[in-house]
Amino acid sequence: MIDVSKLEKILKKVEKPARYIGMEKNSIQKNLDQVKVKFAFAFPDVYDVGMSHLGLHILYNLLNSQEDIACERVFAPWVDMEEQMVKENIPLYTLENKEPIDTFDFVGFTLQYEMSYTNVINMLHLGNIPILSKDRKDSDPLIIAGGPCVYNPEPMADIFDFFVLGEGEEIILEILQKYKEHKEKGYSRIEFLKEIARIEGIYVPQFYEVHYKEDNTIDRMIPLVEGVPIKINKRIIKNLNETYYPEKLIIPFIDIVHDRIPLEIFRGCTRGCRFCQAGMIYRPIREKNVDTLLNTAQKLVENTGYEDISLTSLSSCDYSQLQLLVTELMKRYEEKNIGVSLPSLRLDSFSLGILKEIEKVRKTGLTFAPEAGSQRLRDVINKGVTEEDLERAVTFAFNEGYSTIKLYFMIGLPTETEEDLLGIKNLGYKVKDIFFSMPKEKRRGNLKVTLSASCFVPKAFTPFQWVGQNSIEEFNDKINFLRSEIKDRKVTFNYHDPKLSYLEAVLARGDRRLSQGLIRAWEKGCKFDGWSELFYFEKWMEAFEETGIDGDFYALRQRSFEELLPWDFIDIGVTKEFLVNEYKKAAEGKLTEDCRQGCRNCGINRSFLGGVC
Amino acid sequence: MILWIRFTKQNFMKYISHLDLMRLFQRSFRRCNIPIKYSQGFNPQPKMAIANPLALGTESFEEYMEIELTQRIPEDDFIKTMNKDLPEGIKILDAKYVDEKKSITTYIDWSHYEIQFMAYNVADLDTLEASITGLLERDQIIIERERRKGNKVITKNVDIRPLIGNITLSKDKTVETSEREYLVTINCLLKSGDRGNLKPIDLLKALDKNTNMNIEVDTADIRRIKIFTEGQNSIEPLM
Known part of the structure; x- marks a missing residue:
């Protein structure tokens, strides 16, 4: 255990000290001498963000449900805390037993966004663990990762010992079981890695070598160890009704980003938006049934005392039994002042009806995501939303008493023209016109329309994975154009930093040569890159230059279909053929209908036995 | 019914802010099925108040809170149930029903x-x-x-x-x-x-x-x- 008296001293000097104390309701503190495997679940961001992540709660409770396993949490300390920890020589520790992370068997990171990569490196450093996999000894913990970013794990290949592809609760116990067996017969790190490299869903990067062509693209990837797979398949849960879901959740002391019950209603998404990575990698669609959900909700309400249930998924309005579920939940919990909420809304009348039912109170703001300004471009990205949908939704919202509307867009989408950009402005102005076309006595509140534009980042395993991103200059031109066009007191235009999106694009589609650049950036002081106040673009550019990395090569370059992409050795179940086809349809502006209306042949029901979707 | 409550906030719990403590109690009341009264209106809030909140980092052997209930539950049951649920460091020492119209805060002097x-x-x-x-x-x-x-x-x-x-x-x-x-x-x-x-x-x-x-x-x-x-x-x- 770390020196608690030192900890007490520094906690008085930092912001939100309760981030660092553990002891929350439903947290689990085991005697670490009495377990066989110690697993540190690491989230490479602050507590407030990490504790809002559902996957943490699932794996934490699943692992701790096993008698001989202890799972403890560790988050990135905010910069004030890090400074104090370094000064007092306190190593990075887990919240439960306040044990340094280097005493654990595993440190498992979840990689939710690329901009947290430097935090991984920083956390290893603060935990006195060698940063490079090749420098770690048998006595060091195994450093592993899961989460959506591992669908292109290559930029972090030098750092992690292995990656877990797919749904963690399906595979984690299998890994730890193997580890126990190895420990009992005398553990050797390399022998263990060799054995688990054969488990489906596990990728051990050190067992592969990548060769490059003269033009810097990948020539081939060859296994260095006999018996390791050439293709890594993701692992999925076939039946979500029978899979593990926690009945308790840790209740944070401090106010976190999502402070409510997350009731996961399904996985996967059938919409097929062409920019969306989640929509591809989490296929197939798998719903939980209403009975399962009501049972889970009841237990979670009893065990947490939370005042809000959020129906989570990638597109909750698509849940086939949504009306029934919402009605039942309202019937049970309305009296107890427990609310039901939907994290995302579709623009159709059905969804709006549901909204009317659940949001009887707080009428603050509504957020919609048309993603693109013109119908043409929305068709290109397969966002099946029309201007009429938006009009109807906004009219509804104003009639219901809402007065703050937020619309999300992306700029820099493939084939985008000035006309498409103007579409963003036009939609915003249209919303305003709808408000003022209502009779004066029916208008409520003070109208505020926010148009928010993020810069498009092409991601692996999407139909746009071959696309060159707009340059920072192009993004800035587009932003300036819109800023000069949108001049209205009621309509505000917000935009994301193109520099951050550029870097995200480099990391999202990078290869393993990027590891060195990441480490160099961290050495220069980069961490918490996703936090604008701590993002130092110049340092990143210096780091790339010093390590011979050309960021434009990864972010801006248009790839050919023939090119071997860094993530091509991973099989997500959706075929490359489907992605190519979708890319071509995008160029023609042709829609691909929701696959709930009929199979679109993405391949997922062929790759997993039993045809799950 | 107004219930006055005396409780501790010790050890690591001194790092919990006043607002965090309010939320912690609200959720604990809910888990323990304490029939707490809610305010009327669009955003119903439980009727509770912690008297003279502590600064972050200060611990206490004795804090006071008042809550309003919709039905009477025996004080001892309240104390027992709550103490089973509350985190280590926060402990209810005493609870007493009062007829007071004035808020508990107004009684505090030293x-x-x-x-x-x-x-x-x-x-x-x-x-x-x-x-x-x-x-x-x-x-x-x-x-x-x-x-x-x-x-x-x-x-x-x-x-x-x-x-x-x-x-x-x-x-x-x-x-x-x-x-x-x-x-x-x-x-x-x-x-x-x-x-x-x-x-x-x-x-x-x-x-x-x-x-x-x-x-x-x-x-x-x-x-x-x-x-x-x-x-x-x-x-x-x-x-």
Whole structure:
């Protein structure tokens, strides 16, 4: 255990000290001498963000449900805390037993966004663990990762010992079981890695070598160890009704980003938006049934005392039994002042009806995501939303008493023209016109329309994975154009930093040569890159230059279909053929209908036995 | 029905802010099925109030809270159920139904604190004690208080002497840690509540400014021992 008296001293000097104390309701503190495997679940961001992540709660409770396993949490300390920890020589520790992370068997990171990569490196450093996999000894913990970013794990290949592809609760116990067996017969790190490299869903990067062509693209990837797979398949849960879901959740002391019950209603998404990575990698669609959900909700309400249930998924309005579920939940919990909420809304009348039912109170703001300004471009990205949908939704919202509307867009989408950009402005102005076309006595509140534009980042395993991103200059031109066009007191235009999106694009589609650049950036002081106040673009550019990395090569370059992409050795179940086809349809502006209306042949029901979707 | 509750906030729980503590109790009430009354209106809130909230980092042997219930439950059941649910460090000591119309906050007048801090320039115990007595003998002790008005910070000079009941040095808990360096423990009675309030940290600052003992203010351990109301001729516990 770390020196608690030192900890007490520094906690008085930092912001939100309760981030660092553990002891929350439903947290689990085991005697670490009495377990066989110690697993540190690491989230490479602050507590407030990490504790809002559902996957943490699932794996934490699943692992701790096993008698001989202890799972403890560790988050990135905010910069004030890090400074104090370094000064007092306190190593990075887990919240439960306040044990340094280097005493654990595993440190498992979840990689939710690329901009947290430097935090991984920083956390290893603060935990006195060698940063490079090749420098770690048998006595060091195994450093592993899961989460959506591992669908292109290559930029972090030098750092992690292995990656877990797919749904963690399906595979984690299998890994730890193997580890126990190895420990009992005398553990050797390399022998263990060799054995688990054969488990489906596990990728051990050190067992592969990548060769490059003269033009810097990948020539081939060859296994260095006999018996390791050439293709890594993701692992999925076939039946979500029978899979593990926690009945308790840790209740944070401090106010976190999502402070409510997350009731996961399904996985996967059938919409097929062409920019969306989640929509591809989490296929197939798998719903939980209403009975399962009501049972889970009841237990979670009893065990947490939370005042809000959020129906989570990638597109909750698509849940086939949504009306029934919402009605039942309202019937049970309305009296107890427990609310039901939907994290995302579709623009159709059905969804709006549901909204009317659940949001009887707080009428603050509504957020919609048309993603693109013109119908043409929305068709290109397969966002099946029309201007009429938006009009109807906004009219509804104003009639219901809402007065703050937020619309999300992306700029820099493939084939985008000035006309498409103007579409963003036009939609915003249209919303305003709808408000003022209502009779004066029916208008409520003070109208505020926010148009928010993020810069498009092409991601692996999407139909746009071959696309060159707009340059920072192009993004800035587009932003300036819109800023000069949108001049209205009621309509505000917000935009994301193109520099951050550029870097995200480099990391999202990078290869393993990027590891060195990441480490160099961290050495220069980069961490918490996703936090604008701590993002130092110049340092990143210096780091790339010093390590011979050309960021434009990864972010801006248009790839050919023939090119071997860094993530091509991973099989997500959706075929490359489907992605190519979708890319071509995008160029023609042709829609691909929701696959709930009929199979679109993405391949997922062929790759997993039993045809799950 | 109004229930007055006396509870502790000790050890690591001192790092929980007032708002966090409110939320913690609300969720605990819900888990324990305590029939708490909600306000009417668009955003119903549970009817509860914590009297004289502590600053972050201060622990307490005795805090007070009042809640309103829709139906009466025996005090002992309430205490037992809640203590099973609450985290280590927060413990209900006592609960009592009252007929009061006035909020519990209005009864609070004084707090007794124990404060432990490092002082880096102390000759000996007697000098230390003399400087504390010296402070108490002053007619006025002026400190600067910051107040926020919108974005502006306004500083104002305040005389805190009337807000200090007493300060005593706890000699048995004061130790010399090295040459001229002392871990000092004092006990003090400070005004609390709506009719005048002195934060222990402000007292420490005043002590540092007006003596030459060189106090490390930001690492001081502050502990509220007891809360009092002003009676006819004496100060008395609230319940």
